Amino acid sequence: xxSSNMDEKLNALISALxxxxxxxxxxxxxxxxxxxxxxxxxxxxxxxxxKQVKLPATSTGRRAGSIxxxxxxxxxxxxxxLVSLSAALTILSKQPGVSEEGWTVTGIAGAPTIGRxxxxxxxxxxxxxxxxxxxxxxxxxxxxxIGQVELQPNSRVRILRAGADEHRMALDRGGINAFIxxxxxxxLVETPSALAVDLGCAYELTVDERGNGHxxxxxxxxxxxxxxxxxxxxxxxxxxxxxxxxxxxxxxLDSAAEFQKALSDVDLGHSLxxxxxxxxxxxxxxxxxxxxxxxxxxxxxxxxxxxERLTELLPAPPGVTREAxxxxxxxxxxxxxxxxxxxxx
Amino acid sequence: xxxxxxxxxxAADISSLVRAAQAGDQxxxxxxxxxxxxxxxxxxxxxxxxxxxxEDVVQDAFVRAWLMLAGFRHESCFxxxxxxxxxxxxxxxxxxxxxRRARVMPCEDITELDHRQESxxxxxALDLETAIAGLPExxxxxxxLHEVEGYQHDEIAEMLGTAVxxxxxxxxxxxxxxxxxxxx
Numbered sequence: 001x002x003s004s005n006m007d008e009k010l011n012a013l014i015s016a017l018x019x020x021x022x023x024x025x026x027x028x029x030x031x032x033x034x035x036x037x038x039x040x041x042x043x044x045x046x047x048x049x050x051k052q053v054k055l056p057a058t059s060t061g062r063r064a065g066s067i068x069x070x071x072x073x074x075x076x077x078x079x080x081x082l083v084s085l086s087a088a089l090t091i092l093s094k095q096p097g098v099s100e101e102g103w104t105v106t107g108i109a110g111a112p113t114i115g116r117x118x119x120x121x122x123x124x125x126x127x128x129x130x131x132x133x134x135x136x137x138x139x140x141x142x143x144x145x146i147g148q149v150e151l152q153p154n155s156r157v158r159i160l161r162a163g164a165d166e167h168r169m170a171l172d173r174g175g176i177n178a179f180i181x182x183x184x185x186x187x188l189v190e191t192p193s194a195l196a197v198d199l200g201c202a203y204e205l206t207v208d209e210r211g212n213g214h215x216x217x218x219x220x221x222x223x224x225x226x227x228x229x230x231x232x233x234x235x236x237x238x239x240x241x242x243x244x245x246x247x248x249x250x251x252x253l254d255s256a257a258e259f260q261k262a263l264s265d266v267d268l269g270h271s272l273x274x275x276x277x278x279x280x281x282x283x284x285x286x287x288x289x290x291x292x293x294x295x296x297x298x299x300x301x302x303x304x305x306x307x308e309r310l311t312e313l314l315p316a317p318p319g320v321t322r323e324a325x326x327x328x329x330x331x332x333x334x335x336x337x338x339x340x341x342x343x344x345x
Numbered sequence: 346x347x348x349x350x351x352x353x354x355x356a357a358d359i360s361s362l363v364r365a366a367q368a369g370d371q372x373x374x375x376x377x378x379x380x381x382x383x384x385x386x387x388x389x390x391x392x393x394x395x396x397x398x399x400e401d402v403v404q405d406a407f408v409r410a411w412l413m414l415a416g417f418r419h420e421s422c423f424x425x426x427x428x429x430x431x432x433x434x435x436x437x438x439x440x441x442x443x444x445r446r447a448r449v450m451p452c453e454d455i456t457e458l459d460h461r462q463e464s465x466x467x468x469x470a471l472d473l474e475t476a477i478a479g480l481p482e483x484x485x486x487x488x489x490l491h492e493v494e495g496y497q498h499d500e501i502a503e504m505l506g507t508a509v510x511x512x513x514x515x516x517x518x519x520x521x522x523x524x525x526x527x528x529x
Contacts, residue, residue: 006524013473014492020383021390023400028378031404032371035411104415145416145426164420181409181433184503199506200437220440221506232506235440334508338483345440 102126103141103162110137112151130158133174143167143187147180152206160190175206184221194241197223201235213241216253224250231293232337234344240267249293252344258282263290266298276302280309288313288340296328303328314340363423367414374414378407381424385431391489392435394478402438406431432490436504439482476526480519487512488519 102124111118112133114125125131125141133139133155141149141157144167151157155174161167170190179202180187187198192211196203201220207213215222216238224231224239226246233239239250248267251260262279266272276298283291291310295303307325310316317339324332359380365373385406389399410427417426477485486505490496491512498516502509 006527007520009527010520010523017473017493019387021387022383023386023403024396025400027382027400027404027407028375031378031407031411032375034404034408035371035374142416145413145418147413181413181430181437183429183433184506200433200440220437331508331510334511338507338511 103143103159105131105142106140108138108140108150110134110153112137112139125159127159127162130156130172132156143178143180146182146186147178149179150177152176171205171207173207173209175204177204178202179219191241193243193245194224194226194247197225199223199232203233211243213247215239215241229297234289234341237289237344240264249290249297251290252286255284255287255290256282259287259290266294272298272302276305280305283309283313285313285343289344292333292337292340295325295333300326310336310340314343359423360419363414363417363419366411367417374411377423377427381427382407384424385427388428388431388489388494389435391474391477391493392432392486393439394480394482394485402435403431405438406434409434432494432504436486439486473523476523479526480522483507484515484519484522487515488523491516492520 103126105112105114105119105123105125107119107121107123110133112131113119114123114131115129119131119139131139131141131151133151133153135153138153139151141151143149144162144164146167149157149169152175155176156172157174157176158170158172159168160170165186166188167186168188168190172192176189178187178189178198180198180200182198182200184199185197189196189198189205191205191207191213193207193213196205196213196215199221201217201222203215203217203219203222205213205215205222213224215224215233217233217235219235221235222233224233224241224247226241229246231239231241231247231250233250236254237250237252239247241247249263251263259279259282262275262282265275266279280291288310291306291313294306298306303326304322307322311322316322317335320332320336320339325336359377362373362377362380366377382403386399386403389402389406390396393399393402406427410430413430417423477488480488483505487501490501490504491498496504498509498512502512505512
């Protein structure tokens with residue numbers, strides 16, 4: 001049978017595949033037990049909420065009916081504010097890249113504030129607004145339908161975009177723990193030193209008082225990006241980004257202390273002639289994550305040293321040549337990464 | 346016309362089930378599970394190549410769907426939303442559970458097709474499901490997402506965090522391996 005016939009036969013078999021395959025057993029009892037153990041789906045609160053209207057609220061967050069009946073002026077004022085806010089939001093939503101959608105926020109501890117207004121246990125945050133926690137408070141943000149972000153104490157984030165095609169926030173200070181289940185590049189966090197791009201993952205991201213970002217990935221991948229420099233950080237790895245220079249070289253948290261120290265020196269450009277050999281000597285197979293990232297970040301003669309160490313640790317896969325790597329041939333570097341990735345988990 | 350009316354009614358039913366589940370009605374969510382579990386299991390099974398593992402991920406996907414249901418805004422079909430969520434759950438599962446695997450087979454070796462899978466007897470029709478399960482992981486993911494599920498290469502490249510060219514190469518490789526299997 002020739003190749004064309006084989007292709008036709010294969011296509012026919014693909015078309016004949018069933019759409020559905022029933023599981024070998026009823027999975028519902030296990031699912032039901034698991035969802036009983038968690039809360040019911042959070043109710044979505046619309047963007048224009050009590051916090052913006054500044055009306056007195058009961059403990060449940062509902063406006064007391066008696067006040068509505070007794071104070072028509074308050075109703076008029078509230079309606080005026082609502083209409084004004086709606087008009088402002090309509091104008092805002094027409095600007096490119098701005099969505100009118102908001103995110104649900106739940107206070108976990110203390111008294112987080114949205115804008116300058118303290119929130120009830122549940123609230124909503126819209127594009128352009130910021131949420132802040134003090135030393136005692138924490139909050140959880142539902143990021144559209146793709147995941148959650150927990151805001152740590154002493155933190156401040158702004159919502160920059162909340163559309164179906166992109167969810168973007170800025171972390172000015174403090175830290176977040178994010179759990180996102182979404183296609184890559186749908187959730188982004190801007191920090192003073194880099195842009196954290198979710199590639200389907202769970203991670204912690206903090207920003208210190210100098211604006212340095214500290215990323216620690218617990219599941220999946222995160223990319224840190226700044227002016228064309230990108231660091232890909234898988235689960236179990238961390239990366240530091242610095243204002244002006246962007247993301248440093250990612251490293252596994254279980255790497256040797258001397259490896260981490262030497263890597264920090266290399267990233268900062270401290271005595272590279274001494275720190276690079278130290279780093280290479282302390283590297284393991286798994287540290288090929290860092291070595292692969294270093295290839296385009298060091299000069300050609302140093303790149304040759306990194307390449308030699310990489311090939312000592314693991315034979316290069318077919319098609320990946322020394323010359324192509326030293327010339328930073330992008331497809332070859334990608335091929336090398338794909339081959340090394342299996343040791344990064 | 347009857348068929349169109351029936352499908353509109355079914356969509357309306359699903360929409361009301363989703364709204365009930367969003368309000369916390371677990372029975373409604375169970376009905377949604379029963380309506381969709383076959384398709385969700387099929388994609389998990391084909392992407393993972395392991396029926397038991399697939400059933401674990403099916404559970405994870407439905408639990409995750411329950412947790413995220415509040416954010417579903419009825420702008421798209423619930424099935425599509427659930428389906429995309431499941432694909433992401435499978436990819437996340439693969440990434441997070443992958444451990445340092447011994448380099449058993451060279452990546453470019455065409456013999457990489459997992460021969461542990463029993464070859465069909467010459468007089469038997471090809472069991473395509475088994476052959477798909479025996480493909481190398483990346484080739485299998487690209488093949489299933491592109492050929493079975495209809496995703497475009499750029500979408501798959503984005504999901505897998507790889508280049509479009511790599512996706513195309515993996516698809517070519519998968520088809521080559523499957524054709525070889527067909528010829529046996």
